[in-house]
Amino acid sequence: MSRRQxxxxxxELHALLRQAINRRGFIRRTAxxxxxxxxxxxxxxxxxxxxxxxxxxxxxxxxxxxxxxGKTLRISNWPLYIDKQTVPDFxxxxxxxxxxxxxxxxxxxxxxxxxxxxxxxxxxxxEIIVLTDWMAGRLIKLGYVAPLDDAKFPxxxxxxxxVKDVSFDPGRKFSVPWLSGMTGIGYNPKKTGRELTSxxxxxxxxxxxxxxxxxxxxxxxxxxxxxLGKDPTKATVADAKAAAAKIKKARxxxxxxxxxxxxxxxxxxxxxxxxxxxxxxxxxxxxxxNPNLRWIAPKEGAMLYSDNMMIPKTDxxxxxxxxxxxxVYDPKHSAQIVAGAPxxxxxxxxxxxxxKIAPDLASSSLVNPPDDLRARLHVFKALSDAEDTExxxxxxxxxxx
Amino acid sequence: MAGTASGGSRRSRLAPYLLVAPxxxxxxxxxxxxxxxxxxTSVSGAGPWYEAYGRALGNYGVHFFRSLRYALxxxxxxxxxxxxxxxxxxxxxxxxxxxxxxxxxxxFFTTFLVRTFAWKTILNDGGPAVWLLQQLHILDPGxxxxxxxxxxxxGLTYNFLPFMILPIYVSLEKIDRRLVEAAEDLYSTPxxxxxxxxxxxxxxxxxxxxxxxxxxxxxDFINAQLLGSPNQQMIGTVIQNQFLEVxxxxxxASLSFVLMAVITLGVLAYARVxxxxxxx
Numbered sequence: 001m002s003r004r005q006x007x008x009x010x011x012e013l014h015a016l017l018r019q020a021i022n023r024r025g026f027i028r029r030t031a032x033x034x035x036x037x038x039x040x041x042x043x044x045x046x047x048x049x050x051x052x053x054x055x056x057x058x059x060x061x062x063x064x065x066x067x068x069x070g071k072t073l074r075i076s077n078w079p080l081y082i083d084k085q086t087v088p089d090f091x092x093x094x095x096x097x098x099x100x101x102x103x104x105x106x107x108x109x110x111x112x113x114x115x116x117x118x119x120x121x122x123x124x125x126x127e128i129i130v131l132t133d134w135m136a137g138r139l140i141k142l143g144y145v146a147p148l149d150d151a152k153f154p155x156x157x158x159x160x161x162x163v164k165d166v167s168f169d170p171g172r173k174f175s176v177p178w179l180s181g182m183t184g185i186g187y188n189p190k191k192t193g194r195e196l197t198s199x200x201x202x203x204x205x206x207x208x209x210x211x212x213x214x215x216x217x218x219x220x221x222x223x224x225x226x227x228l229g230k231d232p233t234k235a236t237v238a239d240a241k242a243a244a245a246k247i248k249k250a251r252x253x254x255x256x257x258x259x260x261x262x263x264x265x266x267x268x269x270x271x272x273x274x275x276x277x278x279x280x281x282x283x284x285x286x287x288x289x290n291p292n293l294r295w296i297a298p299k300e301g302a303m304l305y306s307d308n309m310m311i312p313k314t315d316x317x318x319x320x321x322x323x324x325x326x327x328v329y330d331p332k333h334s335a336q337i338v339a340g341a342p343x344x345x346x347x348x349x350x351x352x353x354x355x356k357i358a359p360d361l362a363s364s365s366l367v368n369p370p371d372d373l374r375a376r377l378h379v380f381k382a383l384s385d386a387e388d389t390e391x392x393x394x395x396x397x398x399x400x401x
Numbered sequence: 402m403a404g405t406a407s408g409g410s411r412r413s414r415l416a417p418y419l420l421v422a423p424x425x426x427x428x429x430x431x432x433x434x435x436x437x438x439x440x441x442t443s444v445s446g447a448g449p450w451y452e453a454y455g456r457a458l459g460n461y462g463v464h465f466f467r468s469l470r471y472a473l474x475x476x477x478x479x480x481x482x483x484x485x486x487x488x489x490x491x492x493x494x495x496x497x498x499x500x501x502x503x504x505x506x507x508x509f510f511t512t513f514l515v516r517t518f519a520w521k522t523i524l525n526d527g528g529p530a531v532w533l534l535q536q537l538h539i540l541d542p543g544x545x546x547x548x549x550x551x552x553x554x555x556g557l558t559y560n561f562l563p564f565m566i567l568p569i570y571v572s573l574e575k576i577d578r579r580l581v582e583a584a585e586d587l588y589s590t591p592x593x594x595x596x597x598x599x600x601x602x603x604x605x606x607x608x609x610x611x612x613x614x615x616x617x618x619x620x621d622f623i624n625a626q627l628l629g630s631p632n633q634q635m636i637g638t639v640i641q642n643q644f645l646e647v648x649x650x651x652x653x654a655s656l657s658f659v660l661m662a663v664i665t666l667g668v669l670a671y672a673r674v675x676x677x678x679x680x681x
Contacts, residue, residue, distance in 0.1 A: 108645045209545070209630075217646070251631045257548050259631055272526045272547060392647040397460075400631040401642045 073098045073320040075128040078307065079105070081179065083340020090327050096320050106261060107135040107216075114312070118144040123314045127321040130178045134218060136308040137168030137382060145174045145310040152322035155329035158348045163306065167382045175308035176325060177346035179338070182369070182377060183219040183303035186268055186278030186286075186295045199227035199298040202275050203250055210274040211256050212264045213247065217395040218380035219303050220247065220259070223277055226300040226378065235381045240391050244398035251400055259399045268293060280366045281343045295366070297373055304377040306346065342367050439654045446651030453651035457659050461639055465663060468635040471550070471625075472618035475557035476565075479614050480607065482558075483565035487606070488599075490566075491573035502570070505563050517556055517627050524552050524628070548630040556624035564613035572606025573599070608675050616664055636660055 079102040087100045104110045110131065114124045119142075131139065139145050150156060159176060169175050187196050191210065196202075202211050213220045222232035224243040232239075250256050257273055258264075264276040265283075269290050283295035309328075311321045327333055331349030338345050339358045344367060345351070355362035365373055383391060444450035490501045508516055524530055524546040534540035546552050576599060584594040622637030629635075636656065643653035 108648075112645050209548075215646075254630070254632070257630050266521075270525050270527060272545075389647060389649065393649065396639075396642050396647050401634045401638050 071317045071320060072096075073128075073317065073324055074126045075100045075130075075324065076103050076110075076126045077128075077130045077178065078102065081130075081307075081341050081343075082337055085340075086328070086333060086337055089333070089336075090324065094323055094327065096323060098324070104130060107132050111135060111138070114144075118142075118312060118314060121314055123316070124312050126312060127315050127317050128309050128311060128324060130307045130309050132305050132307050133166070133168060133379065134382065134388075136175045136310060138385075138388075139310060140169055140174045144313055146313045146315060146318055147173050148176065148311070148325065149318065149322050152319065153326050153329070155326045155347075158329050158331060160346050160348050163346050169308075175310045176329070177306040178309050178328075179341065179343035180304060180306040180346060181343045182280040182297060182366070183214070183216075183223060183277060183305065184280065184295060184297040185223075185275060186264070186283040186293060187275045188268060188271065188273075188290075188293055190292050191271065191274035195294075196275065196296060197299050199223050199300050201298075202277070203246070203255060205255070207274050208253070208255050209257050210272075211250075212258045212260050212267060212273050212276040213256055213399075214264070214277045215259045215261055215399070217392055218305070220277055220399075221391065221395055222303045222378065222380045223298070226298070226302075229300070232303065232378045232380050235383075235391075237387075237390055237394070240394050244394045247395075248398040248400075251398065259401075281341060284342045284364075284366055297369075297376055299376075301376040301378050302373075304379050338367055344369070439657060442650050443654035443658055444651070446649075453649075453655040454659070456652055457655040461636065461656060464634065464636040464639050465659070467633070468619050468637070468660075469663070469667070471554050471557060471633075471635060472615050472621075474554045475561060475618045476611050476615040478554070478558040479562045479565040480611060483562055483610065484569055484607070487566045487569035487573055491570050491576075502567075505566050508563065513560060514623060517560065517623055520552070520556055520559070521547060521627055547628065548633070550629070550633055552628040553625050553633045553635075556628045557618045557621060560621075560624065561614040561618050564617075565610040568609040568613065569603060569606040572603045572609075576602045604675060608672070611671070612668060616668070619664055620660060 073096050075098065077100065081102070082100070087098050090096070091098050110129070114129070117124050148156075156172070156176070159172065163177055163180075164172060166172070185196055185199065185202065189195060192201075192207065201207075202213075218232075221235070221240055221243045224246055225232045225235060225239050228239075228242055228246065230239040230242070247256070258267070260267070260276070262279075262282065264273070264278060265286055267273045268276050268278070268283075269286055278295055280295055283293055286293050309325055311318055315321065328337065329347050331347050331353045334345045334347035334350040335353035335357060338350060338354055339361060342361060342364070345354075351362060351368055354367065361367055369377070443453055446453045486505075490498055490505075494501050522528065526545050526547065531540060531544070531546055534546070535542060535544070540546070580598050580602075581594050584598045585591070589597065619635075620637045620640075622635060622641050625633050625635040626638050640653050640656045640660070643649045643656065647653075
């Protein structure tokens with residue numbers, strides 16, 4: 001775990017990353033864009049209860065008899081956010097049959113899907129859902145999630161200190177982080193012709209029509225605010241308006257080619273764009289096929305987010321869910337997950353375990369950010385409902401939608 | 402085919418109502434009820450009831466006009482491509498008719514979304530389409546297709562083309578061939594026969610086809626989102642974002658109603674111009 005690589009653009013580091021990281025696909029967030037899934041989602045939402053769970057529940061009775069009382073554990077997570085071994089290992093260790101689905105593509109979209117049934121106290125046929133901090137906060141406030149049973153969660157002691165008390169869930173009663181990631185700048189040096197260091201590089205007229213930003217409001221507004229010298233942890237409406245005005249101007253001038261979910265990754269790989277606001281783990285995944293691509297945390301700072309595991313309040317298999325949460329909070333198991341999905345673990349000792357199985361990756365600043373990088377990471381302010389609507393309105397106007 | 406239902410038994414008088422009952426029920430549950438809910442939502446915001454409508458009309462005029470423009474462009478393109486094809490299938494295809502109709506419908510075997518995604522690949526900056534157009538000097542060396550108006554209108558045209566072709570085909574198909582022969586017997590040239598006999602008789606198909614293309618194209622939000630830049634976003638994307646991201650339900654609902662009103666007016670005007678009362 002050398003702290004030598006203080007500069008994430010270090011060539012040597014990137015060479016190491018390329019070796020360390022298995023080929024991963026592109027799509028973590030939605031490749032479909034927010035719109036793509038709406039049709040499907042509303043249909044699903046309309047179906048309410050859903051039959052999939054029932055069908056899955058009647059699965060392998062031999063395995064089920066061993067644990068879980070014949071019930072299947074159903075987990076919803078973001079795409080490409082886990083290694084291949086953890087689920088089978090968990091099934092073997094506990095005898096709980098597990099159905100792990102990568103069906104969360106966008107916080108707002110997923111919320112639209114589960115909001116109605118949870119409001120009516122109906123099951124959403126999932127034991128675990130994984131959503132970003134602000135959305136986790138919304139679900140907790142709405143009373144949609146069940147408290148975690150600490151008696152069944154001895155590994156909670158392994159939760160790293162800096163996320164033990166978060167504003168949206170003091171004491172972590174309802175949620176624990178799955179993994180965390182950073183939002184910074186991904187770019188293709190061949191197309192930019194130079195190394196980038198600043199957020200404001202994305203507004204360089206030389207890159208006109210070759211820049212993408214994220215549809216995730218907190219990521220895009222947060223980074224642009226940092227570029228304006230404002231602090232996203234204390235974002236005010238005026239700050240958001242200033243950032244939005246800058247974004248709007250760039251959009252109208254044609255500087256910004258698109259606002260994307262995860263699909264920026266394809267555009268970056270295809271050479272359609274030169275610079276993108278990008279999530280840290282994605283660029284690592286792309287680097288396997290496109291060794292030129294870089295991800296940096298700009299000198300002004302980068303955004304930090306966590307995605308959190310939660311149990312819906314209507315769930316009747318909470319024991320299975322707790323077994324899973326406790327399992328992945330074992331440092332060994334967490335390290336294995338990170339080895340397949342290079343993001344930040346919130347489990348104490350996972351770094352040391354990762355060093356044993358993937359030493360190169362363990363020293364990467366993306367999995368283990370050095371102190372100077374940590375100091376530049378910001379978590380967007382926790383917004384009230386009214387603020388959330390206001391900020392989103394400002395943002396949607398800026399992105400022209 | 403004349404009706405003989407004037408017989409007067411109680412059952413036969415009820416029969417028509419029984420036949421339309423499932424359809425009416427469906428419309429009540431899945432159209433009328435949601436529309437009423439939507440109407441309630443649209444006036445449920447803070448402030449006076451028309452507050453959301455004010456914002457919808459005040460801030461999103463650009464998106465409405467853009468949507469109408471794009472949809473109109475796509476409809477005209479689909480007509481220009483679809484009519485000759487439908488004509489060929491109906492009059493000239495012979496034994497190939499069913500095969501060709503099958504090919505027209507074939508794209509529906511893959512989802513809308515995947516088909517639109519495919520266009521992203523085809524229109525890529527480094528892709529074959531851009532390369533070819535640059536070689537032909539139609540496109541500037543630094544030019545692009547993806548994320549432009551051309552891509553969005555092209556995508557709309559592609560996705561709704563079958564809805565244009567099929568109704569036109571149906572109306573051409575049922576034209577009595579002897580009418581064309583009669584016209585030619587009366588010394589009209591093939592072109593005149595087409596203009597005076599075939600075209601007027603196929604207008605109902607053209608009317609239906611244009612509506613089936615224009616209406617969904619106006620409200621479409623996938624093509625603009627996948628194939629356009631932020632400066633090509635259509636009203637459908639705005640409504641979707643207001644519902645899912647901003648969660649400003651009154652605004653989203655009132656935008657939907659304004660869109661419905663605009664489309665209804667457009668369609669009425671179109672029906673009047675075309676004057677096809679047999680469609681009613």
